[in-house]
Amino acid sequence: MAYSFPTTDRSDLEFSLGELTGALGDSITVLPLLVALAATTSVSLPHVLVGFGVFQIVWGLYYGMPLSVEPMKALVGLAIVGSLSYPELAAAGLLAGGVLLTVGQFGLVGRVQRVVGEPVIRGVQFAVALLLLESAVDLSLGSPTVAGAGLAVVGLLALAGYRQSSVLVVLGLGGAAAVAAAGAPTPTVPELAVFPAGTPSLTAAALEGTVAQLGMTVGNAAIATALLCGDLYDRDISADDLSTSMGVTCLAAVPLGGIPMCHGSGGLAGKYAFGARTGGANVLLGIGYVALAMVATGALLAAFPTALLGVLLAVVALELGRAAFEPVDDLRALALVVGVGVVGLAVNVGVAFVLGAVAFWLVSQS
Template sequence: MALSGVTFDDERLAFDLGEVTGALGDSITVLPIVVALAALTPVSLPHALVFFGLFQVVWGLAYGLPLSVEPMKALAGLAVAGSLGYGEFVAAGLLAGGLLLVGGATGTLGRLQGYVSEPVVRGIQLAVALLLLRTGVELGVAEPGVAAGAALVAVAVAAAGYRRASALAVLGAGVGLALLGAGVPAPSLPAPSGFAMGSPTFSASALGGTAAQLAMTVGNAVVATALLCSDLFDRRVSPDRLSRSMGVTCLLSVPLGGIPMCHGSGGLAGKHAFGARTGGANVVLGGLYLLAALFAGVVAGFPMAVLGVLLAVVAVHLGRRGFDADRRWLVVGVGVVGVGWNVGAAFLLGVIADAAVRRIE
């Protein structure tokens, strides 16, 4: 079946229990970050959830795989931490989308990968994690009792053997408190509007954020995802095709109120671990996101102290992966420069330092 030039593979869709439980594997990382963006920035949660729902369905049908659709974590982390204004966040999402689309169309992703080593990518992840952790602590100290209760929820879930689900458990606790305080919001659909929350602001910070995000995207959402498609599903998906689909996603969603999105390898692995094997999981999850968009007003009452713990849990998950590389001194150096100065500058200095060391070796 074809739609708008995209070929859909009907033989790679299933809707059994594994696809339903597997759908949850992607939401573990998506929902905490999106709720944090909506609570701390002008991002519209209903708009964001609508586009997550739509593109889960589109790419699930197009690839016939439980491909992840998740936030661009570097940009989201910088926006949540206040290092990027909303206009800069939008601009960086458009820049990243355009570059990914062009890069995928011209076949340059493989060549670019050769210039960005894994320690540099992991260093950017560590910097974003540290920024999220700092913001989380600042939010948590305002209401230490509520934060302590949320932290106990996270620890209990992790101790029970569900470490990956600890952020989702904290999110559930925050939603429960919000519902107790304000009740169930009336369902409402977001109105379509071009740049509804603010126009893009192209600045040095937006460029730096774009560079940092592309460093993570090339390594984690393009190359690593292509390898996982082969390893887990015995399917060959080219990095350039993944790059093109991420570019299309950003360029269509960001102007209409969505946020920059990518195909993360972690979300794909999470869906597989929870039982997903086909694009049916994406169709299920897309429907759930669209349903959630109707009641997204609950975020208005989300406790900030619980949000602080949520950010801390996400930061720990992201930061732990930052050390899965050689040359940890470079990982730490990029991370420290990123959190102490500028993530874009940290990326450039990391690439230069890595090139110099490889030349010496």
């Protein structure tokens, strides 16, 4: 059975201050992850930013609302901490895109979610948060003074009521330090190329990461986001529609140097909280990402203080960990979340996901 995208009113676009601040709300966790990924792998940051810019605009116009476009956090997190190389990340993105497109077209998203179980998905989120936190500590130890200053900025802004915006402030300070060290970059249009950062490599690690990511994507990026579209924007967009659009995004972006991308309830909620009400927020953010891609040079990235990068990762890790536990209100579910997270940190996320799914099945039968 084939699913078609919903009809939307594309004329409902605004370019107000609320749309601009809402757009920034969606970039709070996106930009730190992209900078960290580019600093730790062979990925081309300009190509990645162009991918995000293009698909922010595409889905903002298509759905007529400020739908989020985010990195697939499990896969990107594994790449940042060294568990996946960029070629493995690219292969995982293509595989995930193919699966999402297929299950979306045949209306299978809800069935996959029921088989896996939400506590297992939350456990994967917690595992990635722990891995990111471990990497954040390693990066921060290189310059404890700089890391301490970054944490102080985050803490002061949080006390002042600007906890979410603190990440962008630290990112801006790191960018300013990089410009001071490397000089102002000359704007350059990223070169159009197929797999500019490396040919995909499908390995066991890539397969494990894909399986773990799909669990998160089905639960958060498809089902939870579909529900939030109705709650916040009174829009009837199915989880299978969202799965299909995520599949299209990955299959189109990864070959041109992009990374695996998805929708997400957190990004959608962030846009809403900061004032976005229409697809105009996506258009503004997309233009911003493309403009940033023109100045994101390798020299600038190399000059970015790694200790501040550790601070950014720590904040992202804490947010991801908080989101993993927020909806858990049952002791057995809590045990599964913690268990999957700890096994993911100690062994790997793929093994944790499989063991968690088996444990969920056994518990559900009792």
